[in-house]
Amino acid sequence: MKTIQKQAQALLCNSLLASAVAALFATSALADELNYSNKLLLTGGVSQVEGAAGGGLTPWAVIGGYGTNNEVGGSAHYTYVKTGDYKLDTYGFTIGLFDRVEFSVAEQSFDLGKLRNKVTAGLGADVFGRNQLTQTIVGLKVRVAGEAILDADTWMPQIAVGLQYKDNDETDFIKSAVIGAKSDHGTDVYVSATKLLLAQNLLLNGTLRLTKANQFGLLGFGGDKHDSYQPMLELSAAYLLRKDLAIGAEYRMKPDNLRSPANDLLFGGANVVDLKEDDAFDVFIAYAPTKNISLTAAYVNLGNIATVKAVGADYGNQEGVYLSAQIGF
Amino acid sequence: MNINIKAATATLLATATFLMAQPAIAEVYAQNPNLGNTPMEGTATFEAFGGKEGLVKIMDDFMIGLVADPRTKPFFDNNKQTFIKAMLVEQMCELMNGGCKYPGRDMKASHANMKVNREGFNALVEQFQFAMDKHNVPFSAQNKLLAKLAPMYREIETTTGDAVAPVFPKTE
Numbered sequence: 249m250k251t252i253q254k255q256a257q258a259l260l261c262n263s264l265l266a267s268a269v270a271a272l273f274a275t276s277a278l279a280d281e282l283n284y285s286n287k288l289l290l291t292g293g294v295s296q297v298e299g300a301a302g303g304g305l306t307p308w309a310v311i312g313g314y315g316t317n318n319e320v321g322g323s324a325h326y327t328y329v330k331t332g333d334y335k336l337d338t339y340g341f342t343i344g345l346f347d348r349v350e351f352s353v354a355e356q357s358f359d360l361g362k363l364r365n366k367v368t369a370g371l372g373a374d375v376f377g378r379n380q381l382t383q384t385i386v387g388l389k390v391r392v393a394g395e396a397i398l399d400a401d402t403w404m405p406q407i408a409v410g411l412q413y414k415d416n417d418e419t420d421f422i423k424s425a426v427i428g429a430k431s432d433h434g435t436d437v438y439v440s441a442t443k444l445l446l447a448q449n450l451l452l453n454g455t456l457r458l459t460k461a462n463q464f465g466l467l468g469f470g471g472d473k474h475d476s477y478q479p480m481l482e483l484s485a486a487y488l489l490r491k492d493l494a495i496g497a498e499y500r501m502k503p504d505n506l507r508s509p510a511n512d513l514l515f516g517g518a519n520v521v522d523l524k525e526d527d528a529f530d531v532f533i534a535y536a537p538t539k540n541i542s543l544t545a546a547y548v549n550l551g552n553i554a555t556v557k558a559v560g561a562d563y564g565n566q567e568g569v570y571l572s573a574q575i576g577f
Numbered sequence: 578m579n580i581n582i583k584a585a586t587a588t589l590l591a592t593a594t595f596l597m598a599q600p601a602i603a604e605v606y607a608q609n610p611n612l613g614n615t616p617m618e619g620t621a622t623f624e625a626f627g628g629k630e631g632l633v634k635i636m637d638d639f640m641i642g643l644v645a646d647p648r649t650k651p652f653f654d655n656n657k658q659t660f661i662k663a664m665l666v667e668q669m670c671e672l673m674n675g676g677c678k679y680p681g682r683d684m685k686a687s688h689a690n691m692k693v694n695r696e697g698f699n700a701l702v703e704q705f706q707f708a709m710d711k712h713n714v715p716f717s718a719q720n721k722l723l724a725k726l727a728p729m730y731r732e733i734e735t736t737t738g739d740a741v742a743p744v745f746p747k748t749e
Contacts, residue, residue, distance in 0.1 A: 488720070
């Protein structure tokens with residue numbers, strides 16, 4: 249039953265994405281060019297890993313797409329993250345309405361096949377039963393005050409509030425004794441403040457997020473250590489080298505909710521399955537050759553995700569590459 | 578935690594009052610009510626633009642771009658081009674502390690006979706960036722001037738709907 253539901257969900261998401269992309273190109277090709285894409289280059293940010301407009305890891309207060317307060321904008325993106333022992337694929341789309349409201353959908357697929365193989369070999373039993381953990385993220389963001397780009401003579405930033413509803417498909421696994429998540433779905437709520445210090449070529453963002461999500465929600469929500477909302481701070485700084493090129497860095501606090509129930513059940517309380525969650529950071533370069541395309545490359549460090557030293561899966565510090573491409577108008 | 582709540586509140590209030598009072602705007606009116614912003618300190622940016630001579634060349638190409646761009650053409654494809662360019666040179670020159678005195682009207686008055694939206698405002702910024710790029714003005718210097726100009730959107734933009742081209746009174 250769950251499999252059928254999953255397939256239907258994936259199919260729905262794929263067809264949604266396909267029609268969004270088709271609509272995107274149809275409208276930008278057919279419509280009067282005067283009424284689209286009049287936001288300045290790169291000022292709509294790029295697609296962050298959960299689908300909202302922002303940096304790589306963090307939502308910003310900007311509204312996605314190149315639509316002004318008189319226009320509709322939109323984009324579709326694909327993001328590939330490869331760390332030492334894991335892989336994450338994300339694709340999705342974002343719609344921006346009148347530089348006020350942003351709606352986004354993203355589908356994430358997290359590959360832990362390498363860990364599964366180690367654990368299966370070590371235990372002689374396939375307790376994972378899958379290589380991928382997938383989730384769907386639906387996001388909504390509303391700009392409530394300020395103008396990040398043009399208000400260059402005040403300290404007042406652009407401020408937006410947002411939420412991200414996350415629905416993890418792997419209910420059985422993430423709530424199993426291996427992981428011990430308390431729920432397979434959750435909603436992050438955040439407020440972001442973004443300011444372009446134009447005379448200094450510097451963009452700053454701070455986001456405060458209330459969340460229960462473990463590893464962005466890929467390992468479910470809540471756990472044996474914590475099962476309540478906690479505030480997490482996310483910071484970004486970007487330096488503009490040219491109007492089409494920016495470099496920057498981000499830091500994202502993440503909660504540390506999980507303690508594998510298997511440690512008590514099977515290993516006498518020893519921390520054999522180590523699910524300690526660390527903060528994440530990245531160093532990125534973003535390039536927008538035109539308003540229709542932006543490319544982001546980053547070094548990303550996600551810290552520990554899941555380590556099982558007893559079976560040779562000493563996966564402590566997960567660092568690697570982040571590559572993202574976005575098309576839109 | 579031993580935070581002096583009273584002092585913290587006072588600081589917060591003072592900060593809020595400072596932000597809301599926007600002393601920058603008060604200064605502008607003391608300086609030159611029509612300029613649109615306070616001039617820069619120092620002349621490094623002015624020099625990066627090639628001085629007044631450089632500004633004149635940039636404005637010539639800027640105007641060509643504005644007339645070629647369908648988004649800005651309705652506002653600039655008229656017999657005011659020479660006047661507008663001269664005004665822009667004086668305004669930019671004064672904002673960059675180049676020793677000029679902008680003799681024109683304030684931003685509200687000078688845009689009263691038209692309706693400008695964000696699309697038009699941003700289109701103008703893009704054409705200005707092209708012109709500055711063409712004359713090799715360093716990106717950093719471009720942004721120092723744009724930071725002085727960008728806030729003028731508050732006076733220049735008068736609609737979030739369709740743009741309306743300027744209407745000039747008939748002269749005999």
